Structures are given as C-alpha cells and as structure tokens.
Amino acid sequence: MRTSSISNAILKVLESQDDHLTAKEIYEIMKKTFTAVDTSTIYRALERLVHVGKVSVSDMGGTAVVYELVSKNPHHHLVCEKCHKQITFRNEKVSDFLDSIEKESGFQITTNHLVLFGICPECQKKK
Amino acid sequence: MRTSSISNAILKVLESQDDHLTAKEIYEIMKKTFTAVDTSTIYRALERLVHVGKVSVSDMGGTAVVYELVSKNPHHHLVCEKCHKQITFRNEKVSDFLDSIEKESGFQITTNHLVLFGICPECQKKK
DNA sequence: TGTATTATTGAAAATGACTTTCATTATCAA
DNA sequence: TTGATAATGAAAGTCATTTTCAATAATACA
Known part of the structure; x- marks a missing residue:
C-alpha cells in the first residue's frame, strides 16, 4: 500500500465522522476535494484499508455495506x-x-x- | 398469506436441507418441480416467510444472502x-x-x- | 354457487452495489 | 534516473434483488 493516495483521505474522513458510512457516502465527500475521483477508486482503497485492518465493514441491514474506522475502543x-x-x-x-x-x-x-x-x-x- | 403457494414448497425444501441456502439455490431446487417458476416469485415468497418469522436471513459474507428455517433450536x-x-x-x-x-x-x-x-x-x- | 376482492404469479425490464478491464499516471526501490 | 509495480479514472460489465404490469388463483361474501 502506497502513501499519498486516496486511502489517507478516506481515513481522515472516517476519523472525522466517528460514524459508519457507505462507499457512496464516502465517495460524495471525497468528490468535494478530489473532483475527478471514481467510485472504483473508493472501493479499491476501502478494500485495501479493510485488508490491512484499519477499517471494518459491516452489514447493517441496508442495501449497502458500511465502513468505519477500527478503533481501539470496540463498539x-x-x-x-x-x-x-x-x-x-x-x-x-x-x-x-x-x-x-x-x-x-x-x-x-x-x-x-x-x-x-x-x-x-x-x-x-x-x- | 395464502396457502398452496410456492411458500409451502420452499418451507419443505428448507426443512429437508437443514442448511442455509441462497435464493438462487432455492430457485434451482424449485425449478425441478415448478418448471415455470420465476426468481421474483422465490424472492417474494421468501420475503413473506421472513416477515412471518418462519425463515431467517443472514449475510454470511458471500455475494448473496442466505435463508434458513427458524428452528426452535437456535444455532x-x-x-x-x-x-x-x-x-x-x-x-x-x-x-x-x-x-x-x-x-x-x-x-x-x-x-x-x-x-x-x-x-x-x-x-x-x-x- | 357465482362474483367481487385481493394475493400470488410469470415475464421482462430495471435498479443499484460492486467489480473488472485497460490504458495512464504516480510512487518507490535500486 | 530508471525500471518495476501499485494506484487511478473511465467505461463497461456482473449479478443479486426489485419493480412493473398484466394474468391467474384463492378467499370472502352475497
């Protein structure tokens, strides 16, 4: 995983939110800064973050899965x-x-x- | 919910399986008996069965959700x-x-x- | 026993989350 | 700097699930 990518920006968004977000919600926020970002980039970055254990995915019963920071304080x-x-x-x-x-x-x-x-x-x- | 529908047949399939199945798997089994059955019918019947509490849905991490009989013996x-x-x-x-x-x-x-x-x-x- | 009412169905098309392909660009290691 | 490899955008694809709509089947009730 390389630095200075979309991943860092996603992490910041998740930190500031302290809530779970869908990929689409993250995409909408990211678009404000990275105007040309694509949803596929978001999905790929999230996949990497989940893989390295920084982000968790959950099915909260909605149509889309939600992502959130893995905190030291489990909830x-x-x-x-x-x-x-x-x-x-x-x-x-x-x-x-x-x-x-x-x-x-x-x-x-x-x-x-x-x-x-x-x-x-x-x-x-x-x- | 009316009787003699696909729902009863689905319940029988789930009883005999004692395992969780995806809608598609259920559809494949049902097709053997109800040759012209449509996937939408399966989904709608499953929805009703879940609604009345006879069937449960779970996300087991796969691409499709799985259905299984609600048994008295929780597992x-x-x-x-x-x-x-x-x-x-x-x-x-x-x-x-x-x-x-x-x-x-x-x-x-x-x-x-x-x-x-x-x-x-x-x-x-x-x- | 008809007949109106309402649920269920099949067929086909639509939806929407997520993935993949491919060519381009950016990062890192040597 | 250069070469290898990872990340990106764009566009198209996949696939589970849903919706629309017209037809049919089941129940209620006259």
Missing part, C-alpha cells in the same frame, strides 16, 4: 427493524463472550463489530 | 475468512448474552443467528 450496534434507528453500544461482555467462543471453537475471531437487530423501545410501545 | 455460525468454511455452533452462552443485551438496551432482540467471522484452526496453522 457494537443495535439496529431497529421497524424505524431503522441505529444505536452504538459498548459492552465488555461482548469481548468476554467472543473470547469464550474463540476458546471453544479454536477460531481466531476477527469480527470486531457485532450488529444485532431488534425492535427499539419506542417501536415496541407503538405496537 | 449460530462461524465463517472462516480465509477458506470460507462455515461451521455451525450451538451455545447457550449466546442466548444468555443476548438476554443481557436486551435488558441493558431495552431492545427486543430479533437476531436469532449470530454470524461471526474469523480464521479457522487449519488456516491459522497455514500462516
């Missing part, structure tokens, strides 16, 4: 199936849980974001 | 990122874990399959 997501609200939670139980799965299975777990679907408190009331 | 999947081997595991820790997330968040968790990615023991050795 997870709850997605409401009704209103599609997404909340972030941090919970040390998750890593304890993943550790125990690792031990039992022998797999070295790479999932660093758990995405759980459910119905949020507000939508439960609406029923 | 989960580990997917190897290197060799794409998929193993199924049952673990009561998962439901304990999900219960605790439910209590903390107030979300009513609907995720019934956990898909965790990692590197399987064999691929770890190959390193």
Whole structure:
C-alpha cells in the first residue's frame, strides 16, 4: 500500500465522522476535494484499508455495506427493524463472550463489530 | 398469506436441507418441480416467510444472502475468512448474552443467528 | 354457487452495489 | 534516473434483488 493516495483521505474522513458510512457516502465527500475521483477508486482503497485492518465493514441491514474506522475502543450496534434507528453500544461482555467462543471453537475471531437487530423501545410501545 | 403457494414448497425444501441456502439455490431446487417458476416469485415468497418469522436471513459474507428455517433450536455460525468454511455452533452462552443485551438496551432482540467471522484452526496453522 | 376482492404469479425490464478491464499516471526501490 | 509495480479514472460489465404490469388463483361474501 502506497502513501499519498486516496486511502489517507478516506481515513481522515472516517476519523472525522466517528460514524459508519457507505462507499457512496464516502465517495460524495471525497468528490468535494478530489473532483475527478471514481467510485472504483473508493472501493479499491476501502478494500485495501479493510485488508490491512484499519477499517471494518459491516452489514447493517441496508442495501449497502458500511465502513468505519477500527478503533481501539470496540463498539457494537443495535439496529431497529421497524424505524431503522441505529444505536452504538459498548459492552465488555461482548469481548468476554467472543473470547469464550474463540476458546471453544479454536477460531481466531476477527469480527470486531457485532450488529444485532431488534425492535427499539419506542417501536415496541407503538405496537 | 395464502396457502398452496410456492411458500409451502420452499418451507419443505428448507426443512429437508437443514442448511442455509441462497435464493438462487432455492430457485434451482424449485425449478425441478415448478418448471415455470420465476426468481421474483422465490424472492417474494421468501420475503413473506421472513416477515412471518418462519425463515431467517443472514449475510454470511458471500455475494448473496442466505435463508434458513427458524428452528426452535437456535444455532449460530462461524465463517472462516480465509477458506470460507462455515461451521455451525450451538451455545447457550449466546442466548444468555443476548438476554443481557436486551435488558441493558431495552431492545427486543430479533437476531436469532449470530454470524461471526474469523480464521479457522487449519488456516491459522497455514500462516 | 357465482362474483367481487385481493394475493400470488410469470415475464421482462430495471435498479443499484460492486467489480473488472485497460490504458495512464504516480510512487518507490535500486 | 530508471525500471518495476501499485494506484487511478473511465467505461463497461456482473449479478443479486426489485419493480412493473398484466394474468391467474384463492378467499370472502352475497
């Protein structure tokens, strides 16, 4: 992976966002600075960043996958199936849980974001 | 949802398989009996089955999403990122874990399959 | 038992995320 | 500086999934 590429700019965008973004959203932001950038370049840069472990990909149930910075401070997501609200939670139980799965299975777990679907408190009331 | 539709046949296929299948795989099987069935019909039937809670959808990291019967006996999947081997595991820790997330968040968790990615023991050795 | 109502279907085309090809340009190592 | 290799833009391609629309099948209800 070489420096001074689109990848660095993508990393900066992801740092400033502190949120997950789709490739298209990243593309729209990048276009402001790199007017001629192509979506394929974005996808390829993201692929490299995921490969080196700097960025994670998650399927949050939408039509496109989302990308986010791999932070030292792991967090997870709850997605409401009704209103599609997404909340972030941090919970040390998750890593304890993943550790125990690792031990039992022998797999070295790479999932660093758990995405759980459910119905949020507000939508439960609406029923 | 009306009876005697494709949905019933899909349920039978899923029962007999005890494995997850892509829409395309289901389509190929269905074509043997319903020669003129269309993929759109399969997708629509699956959508209904998911909606009524008889079938679950999961993203196992492949290009297509997979469908499987919602069984009383919940199970989960580990997917190897290197060799794409998929193993199924049952673990009561998962439901304990999900219960605790439910209590903390107030979300009513609907995720019934956990898909965790990692590197399987064999691929770890190959390193 | 007809008949209106509404769901399901097949066919075909459309959508949209993502990938690939290929020629060009930029970066790094020697 | 030069040569090897990686990154890029442009354009076209792939492929899962969805949508449109007209036809058909299933249920409700007269």
